[in-house]
Amino acid sequence: MAGCGRGHETIWKAGGMETKPHVVVVGGGLSGLTAAHRLIETGSRVTVLESAPRPGGKLHSSPVAGVPVDSGAESILTRRPEALELVADLGLGDRLTHPAPAPARLYSRGALRDFPSGHLMGVPGGLTALARSGVLSWTGTLRAARDLVWPATTIHADVPVATYIGVRMGSEVVDRLVEPMLGGVYAGRADRLSLEAALPQIVPAARTRRSLMAAVREIKEEQAAKARDAAPGPVFATLRGGLATLIDALVDRVTAAGGAVETSTPVRELRRDGAGWRIVAGPPGAERAVAADAVVLACPAPEAARLLRVEVPEAARELERIGYASMAVITLAYRARDFAAPPKGSGFLVPALEGRTIKAVTFSSVKWPWLAEALRAAHPDEETVLVRCSIGRVGEEETLQHSDEELAALAVADLADICGIGRPPVEQRVTRWQAGLPQYTVGHEARIARARTAVAAHPGLALCGAAYDGVGIPACVASATEAARTLTTVLTERVAHGAGPALSD
Numbered sequence: 001m002a003g004c005g006r007g008h009e010t011i012w013k014a015g016g017m018e019t020k021p022h023v024v025v026v027g028g029g030l031s032g033l034t035a036a037h038r039l040i041e042t043g044s045r046v047t048v049l050e051s052a053p054r055p056g057g058k059l060h061s062s063p064v065a066g067v068p069v070d071s072g073a074e075s076i077l078t079r080r081p082e083a084l085e086l087v088a089d090l091g092l093g094d095r096l097t098h099p100a101p102a103p104a105r106l107y108s109r110g111a112l113r114d115f116p117s118g119h120l121m122g123v124p125g126g127l128t129a130l131a132r133s134g135v136l137s138w139t140g141t142l143r144a145a146r147d148l149v150w151p152a153t154t155i156h157a158d159v160p161v162a163t164y165i166g167v168r169m170g171s172e173v174v175d176r177l178v179e180p181m182l183g184g185v186y187a188g189r190a191d192r193l194s195l196e197a198a199l200p201q202i203v204p205a206a207r208t209r210r211s212l213m214a215a216v217r218e219i220k221e222e223q224a225a226k227a228r229d230a231a232p233g234p235v236f237a238t239l240r241g242g243l244a245t246l247i248d249a250l251v252d253r254v255t256a257a258g259g260a261v262e263t264s265t266p267v268r269e270l271r272r273d274g275a276g277w278r279i280v281a282g283p284p285g286a287e288r289a290v291a292a293d294a295v296v297l298a299c300p301a302p303e304a305a306r307l308l309r310v311e312v313p314e315a316a317r318e319l320e321r322i323g324y325a326s327m328a329v330i331t332l333a334y335r336a337r338d339f340a341a342p343p344k345g346s347g348f349l350v351p352a353l354e355g356r357t358i359k360a361v362t363f364s365s366v367k368w369p370w371l372a373e374a375l376r377a378a379h380p381d382e383e384t385v386l387v388r389c390s391i392g393r394v395g396e397e398e399t400l401q402h403s404d405e406e407l408a409a410l411a412v413a414d415l416a417d418i419c420g421i422g423r424p425p426v427e428q429r430v431t432r433w434q435a436g437l438p439q440y441t442v443g444h445e446a447r448i449a450r451a452r453t454a455v456a457a458h459p460g461l462a463l464c465g466a467a468y469d470g471v472g473i474p475a476c477v478a479s480a481t482e483a484a485r486t487l488t489t490v491l492t493e494r495v496a497h498g499a500g501p502a503l504s505d
């Protein structure tokens with residue numbers, strides 16, 4: 001058998017017939033499907049094995065009030081290029097759309113309030129704005145002001161977010177401003193999340209500056225200057241028809257190029273087999289062995305750890321330590337006339353210490369004009385408002401023990417109280433995300449680096465997904481693209497050395 005590399009393509013010649021290297025991707029969420037798409041582009045034959053009955057993982061949508069509404073991820077950060085490049089690459093650029101300019105607010109000390117202007121992930125950048133916002137008590141505001149006069153707090157190693165911010169600005173800033181933001185992104189707690197991983201912009205300032213507030217102001221001014229120069233447009237985007245349509249487009253692209261996406265096919269075992277891998281996958285009673293030249297593990301960290309336990313135990317030990325938070329998303333359709341006043345802003349966050357069940361609320365049809373348009377078309381005679389409520393932070397699993405009806409009732413009661421909605425919703429949907437978001441706790445980056453080093457000793461194996469370099473969609477796309485690039489390099493080198501493909505499965 002002789003091999004030859006052809007530009008981006010990697011082709012093996014077996015007995016005169018050309019075969020492509022076979023890569024198995026474990027997990028058909030956004031990361032796995034992106035990796036599959038990239039691997040096909042560079043000449044591999046790809047099989048995606050997905051345990052659930054549908055692909056997409058945390059991206060999914062279903063109809064509420066007659067329109068498709070995302071029940072998982074709904075928006076893309078546009079300040080990183082990777083997700084937008086994928087959207088363009090899939091020919092979806094004309095469906096890209098942005099939120100209305102209505103900032104999110106905060107429910108603090110019993111009222112809805114604006115965030116203090118100039119904050120960075122909740123960390124205030126100025127005392128006047130903080131005092132005016134009314135988010136903190138007077139004693140909390142005075143405590144935050146100490147940051148301006150106190151000597152520097154030196155940090156050498158990674159620490160919990162709450163430790164550094166708390167020392168500088170006090171617990172009210174942590175509890176009422178920073179934790180609600182972290183609750184939104186990670187469903188995590190400030191006393192456990194890593195400063196390095198969750199607030200990387202702040203770390204250099206924490207190492208060199210005396211006042212955190214002054215450092216935040218400088219970072220924000222730099223960001224604003226960059227934004228003025230680059231005129232970058234809105235910070236977030238989605239796709240008309242729902243962000244989950246990105247998954248449909250990826251599956252179409254992968255399968256049209258000859259790739260396979262097999263659902264209801266959990267991967268159970270991963271073993272080395274010569275230069276390649278042997279995978280056992282399938283529902284109970286219908287397992288089969290699949291041979292692969294290379295494998296991408298694009299499943300959540302606990303599953304990746306389980307699959308690596310025999311062949312790469314060092315990596316498994318690191319990945320086992322990544323915990324997950326479960327949550328629920330309650331989508332409610334209301335008649336606009338049942339609101340005491342039209343919703344102000346795109347939604348609001350609720351600090352845990354307010355004692356409410358809901359932690360975040362999005363007025364989806366206010367935030368996303370495309371959704372409002374779709375609702376008007378579906379209900380020309382009755383203005384409908386869609387509201388998305390998130391419930392569940394790490395450590396709040398008890399709340400999620402309630403039935404769907406009870407969870408929806410709790411969300412409805414909080415909303416009625418906070419927003420003055422006089423009547424129950426006309427439709428509701430409850431979506432549960434068991435182990436929905438990985439927790440980037442203290443030491444996360446070092447943990448991931450050790451896992452990656454262990455995996456790198458096994459060429460033909462790569463990790464990607466939300467557990468590694470960021471939970472957001474651009475970070476997932478980036479980690480998938482990097483995994484595909486790493487494997488393409490390995491496969492191309494193997495071909496150059498005359499190796500052959502995996503035996504067919």
Ligand SMILES: Cc1cc2nc3c(=O)[nH]c(=O)nc-3n(C[C@H](O)[C@H](O)[C@H](O)COP(=O)(O)OP(=O)(O)OC[C@H]3O[C@@H](n4cnc5c(N)ncnc54)[C@H](O)[C@@H]3O)c2cc1C
Pocket residue numbers: 026027028029030031032049050051052055056057058059071072073074075076077265266267268298299300303327329433436437464465466467471472473474476
């Ligand atoms: C409710 C919610 C809202 C979010 N909102 C946003 C947002 O608005 N913007 C944003 O940027 N990010 C958001 N995120 C984060 C983002 O959606 C996720 O981090 C990202 O989609 C993860 O993609 P993934 O492919 O890495 O993992 P997943 O989507 O978890 O996919 C992994 C897949 O692996 C499969 N799998 C697991 N074990 C096996 C096995 N043994 N064999 C085969 N398959 C297996 C799973 O079934 C799953 O489909 C949100 C997350 C949640 C939960």
